[in-house]
Amino acid sequence: MKKRLLALLLGGVLGLFALSGCGKPDTVYLDVFMPDGAPALVMAKLMHDENQLGRENVRYTVTAAGSISEPVIQREAAFVLMPVNAATLVAGSGEAYKLISVNTHGNLYIIGRGGAATLESLADDKASLAVVNLSNVPGLTLRHILDKKGIAYSTDGTAVAGAAAYIKLHGIDAENLAGQLEKTYDYVLAPEPAATTMTKKYGDVSILMDIQALYGGEYPQAVLLARSDVYEDAALVEAMLSALEAGEDAAWLANHISDAVTAVGAHMKDGAKSGISAGNMSAAVIENCNIRTLRTADAKAGVLAYVDRLIAVNPKAAAVPQDAFFG
Amino acid sequence: MxxxxxxxxxxxxxxxxxxxxxxxxxxxxxxxxxxxxxxxxxxSAIVLPAPAATLERLLGLLRAGEFWRSFANTLLRSLFSFCLSFLLAAGLGVSSRLFGVFRRLIEPLIAIFRALPTVAVILLLVLWMSPGGAAVAVALLVIMPTLYAALLSALDNIDQPLFDMCRVFGVKRSRILGRMILPMLLPEVILTLASGLSLNLKLLVAAEVLSNTAHSLGAMMNAAKIYFDTAELLALTIVSVVAAVLMEWGIKTAAKPLYRWKDAGGRV
Missing domain, CATH: 1.20.5 (Single alpha-helices involved in coiled-coils or other helix-helix interfaces)
Structure with missing residues (x-):
C-alpha cells in the first residue's frame, strides 16, 4: 500500500514537471543596447517614449561602457550603439551586424587647472595628462593629434628619452576620474558629460581644450549597428533611423533634461546607477556631446578614414571593415 | 641472478x-x-579561439621583445612582493610564537587583512600609489596573512619538551636554531614557499590588470581583452600558468636535499 502511494506521488510530481514545459512561449524581444554616457542620450527620447518602432516588443537597455560588446558577441542585440573601433573589431566582417548610422561625432575635452593651455605648453612643461580610456577612442584620437603635431609622448607615464618636450599620458578608468583629479593629475582628457561634471565638482577645474577642434573637425565616435536578420527588415531599420533623427532634436533634449535623465536611469541594466544626472546636464553639455544621426551612405567615407587613423596609432585597436559591414 | x-x-x-x-x-x-x-x-574566435590559433599567438608573443620585458617586470614584482611578504610573515610569526601578548594584538589585524576584498583594495591603492606599487601592495596584503598562518602553525607544532630538554642539557641557542628548529620547520616552509609563490604570481597579474600597470603581463592581458584578442589573452594565461607551475615545482625540487634527513629516519 505504501509503495503504491509513493509511486502515485512520484508519478504526480513527474507529471507536474512534464506539464511545466507547456504554456505560452516566451516573448521574443527586439533588444536595443547602448553604453552609458553620451550614446545613451542619443536614445533618450526613444526610451522616454518607450518607442516600439511599429512593433510590440522593443526593449531598451543601457549598459556600463565596458560591457557594451557582450550583447554583440552573444548576438543578443537587435540594435546596438557602440564605439566605432570596437564595432570594427567584433563585427567588421559584416556577417552578423551592419552599420546603419553614426550617432555621436566627438565629445572629448581636456579639463584641468591653471588656466589656458595648449598641447604644446603641456609638452614644454613635461606635464602628466590622464586619459579616460587611453587604449580606446579617446586615447587613440589624442595620440593621432599628438603624432600629427609632432609632439612626443609616453603612454606609461614615464619621461621620453631624448625629447626636450613631451607629454606623459596615463590611462585611467572613468570610475576613478574624480579621485585622480583630486589627488594626482592636473590635466585629464574626459568625455562629456563627465568633463562638465568635474568642472562643477572642482571650482578650479575648467575645460581647457576641445579635442574635436584639435582633430580638425568631427569624427565618428559611436555607431549604430543592426543585426543582420534585423537589417533585412527595411521598415524596422527605417523606423529606428527616423525615430533617432526626430529624437535628437537638440530642442527636445535641452528642454527635457529631466525626462532624458530619468529615461536613461530607468533603463540601466540590473538597476545600476547612470553617470548622467540632472546636476551634470545642461544645454551646453548636450551640445558638447555632439549628437547627430548620419546615415551610412553619408558616413561611410568618414568611418573608413577615421578607422585608418586609429590603426595607424595602434594596429590592434581597430580593423578595416569589409564592404558588407556598411548597411 | x-x-x-x-x-x-x-x-x-x-x-x-x-x-x-x-x-x-x-x-x-x-x-x-x-x-x-x-x-x-x-x-567565434572572439568567444573561444581554436588551440592552434592560440599556439600561433603564443609563438608570436615569445618572439616579441615587449612580451619578455613585461614578463620580466611581472616576475620581478612577484618575487619582490613575495620576499617582502615572507620576511614580514616570518618576523610576525616568530614574535607571535615568542610573545603571547603580541600574538593576541596582531591576530585581529591578520584576520582583517585576510578578509579584505581584493578588488576594493586595488581600487583604493591605485588612488594612493603608482600602478606598479599598488600591484605589489595588493599581493603583499593578500599573501602575508597566509604565510603568517602557515609559519606560525609550523612553529606551534615544535614540541615544547624539546626546548626544555635543550635547556636542561645546556645546548647553545645557535645550535637549537640551526640543528633543531630550522630543520623541523623546513618541510612546512618549503611547501608554503612553493604554493605561496605560485599564488602570489596569480594575484599580482590580477592586480596588474585592474591597476593597468605599464609593461606587465596584466597590462598585456587588459589590452588583449579591450581589443577582443581572445587568442592572445589565452596565450598570456598559459604563460602565467606555466610560470606558476614551474616556480612551484622548481622550489620543491631544489629544496628536496635540504630535508633529506626526514627520509633518513629523522636523525639530525
Missing part, C-alpha cells in the same frame, strides 16, 4: 618514469580536445 634483478629494477624504473610522463600528457590532451570541440561549437 643479480644481473636479472638489476635489469628488472631498471626496466620497472623506466616504466615508472614513462607513466609519470604519460598521465599528465593524457590530461593535457583531454583538455586540448575539449577546448578544440568548444571552439568549434562557439564558432
Amino acid at each position: 643479480k644481473r636479472t634483478d638489476g635489469k628488472h629494477a631498471e626496466a620497472s624504473g623506466a616504466v615508472k618514469i614513462l607513466f609519470n610522463m604519460l598521465y599528465p600528457l593524457i590530461t593535457v590532451g583531454a583538455v586540448l580536445l575539449v577546448w578544440y570541440l568548444g571552439s568549434l561549437a562557439a564558432h
